[in-house]
Amino acid sequence: MSTSTVKICVVGPQEGGKTLLCKLLAEQLPADRGYHPTKGLRIQEVERTGPGGIAVNVQLRDCSGDFEAYSQCFPAMALDMDGLIVVYDPDEEGKEPELERWHEAFSTVGDARLDPSQCLVLGIHRGRGGEGAPPKFPISGKLTKLPNAVVEVSGDDVVGSARRVGVEVDRCVQHAVTRKREAEENRLLG
Ligand SMILES: Nc1nc2c(ncn2[C@@H]2O[C@H](COP(=O)(O)OP(=O)(O)OP(=O)(O)O)[C@@H](O)[C@H]2O)c(=O)[nH]1
Numbered sequence: 001m002s003t004s005t006v007k008i009c010v011v012g013p014q015e016g017g018k019t020l021l022c023k024l025l026a027e028q029l030p031a032d033r034g035y036h037p038t039k040g041l042r043i044q045e046v047e048r049t050g051p052g053g054i055a056v057n058v059q060l061r062d063c064s065g066d067f068e069a070y071s072q073c074f075p076a077m078a079l080d081m082d083g084l085i086v087v088y089d090p091d092e093e094g095k096e097p098e099l100e101r102w103h104e105a106f107s108t109v110g111d112a113r114l115d116p117s118q119c120l121v122l123g124i125h126r127g128r129g130g131e132g133a134p135p136k137f138p139i140s141g142k143l144t145k146l147p148n149a150v151v152e153v154s155g156d157d158v159v160g161s162a163r164r165v166g167v168e169v170d171r172c173v174q175h176a177v178t179r180k181r182e183a184e185e186n187r188l189l190g
């Protein structure tokens with residue numbers, strides 16, 4: 001498989017916005033904006049821009065937020081993973097322990113050893129506090145050592161929301177491509 005294909009797991013608590021993020025990137029938002037929990041895993045392919053402007057085929061693995069139900073499947077879900085996005089709702093208080101649990105579980109699952117640069121902790125702020133209101137609970141604790149951001153998402157501005165989400169996701173994609181290429185170089189050199 002070419003190094004310009006990367007696999008990124010999208011994980012985090014239920015109703016955090018994982019499927020919303022993936023659909024925004026694929027410009028596939030349904031008319032019905034309700035919450036439909038993901039069962040197991042959904043794969044969404046999107047094309048993004050990598051280092052040096054190359055086209056990168058990104059396989060997003062949109063995982064269920066039901067940790068207990070699927071933890072046995074995490075090694076399979078994370079197979080050949082090149083990057084990890086932990087998604088959360090920044091209007092929810094006290095989510096850090098749960099986010100750390102997701103990061104811990106996926107960054108070390110199977111033979112995955114993700115470098116912090118290959119991870120992203122992403123708050124999907126759906127602006128329930130009113131248009132433009134800042135998120136109520138910014139991230140705190142050791143997760144702040146990882147690349148992290150909060151993006152504003154609004155159903156009235158899908159194009160702008162997709163662009164804002166894309167800027168953050170592309171950072172993760174670029175690191176994922178670079179690390180995958182380095183791993184391939186090392187493998188070829190034995
Ligand atoms: N503002 C806005 N909210 C949306 C839209 N589509 C879905 N939502 C809401 O976003 C929230 C998050 O939904 P999902 O992205 O499906 O959550 P998830 O993290 O995938 O949840 P699980 O699959 O159960 O782990 C739900 O409350 C949806 O109702 C949209 O287009 N705009």
Ligand SMILES: [Mg+2]
Nearest residue numbers: 018019037038
């Ligand atoms: Mg989902």
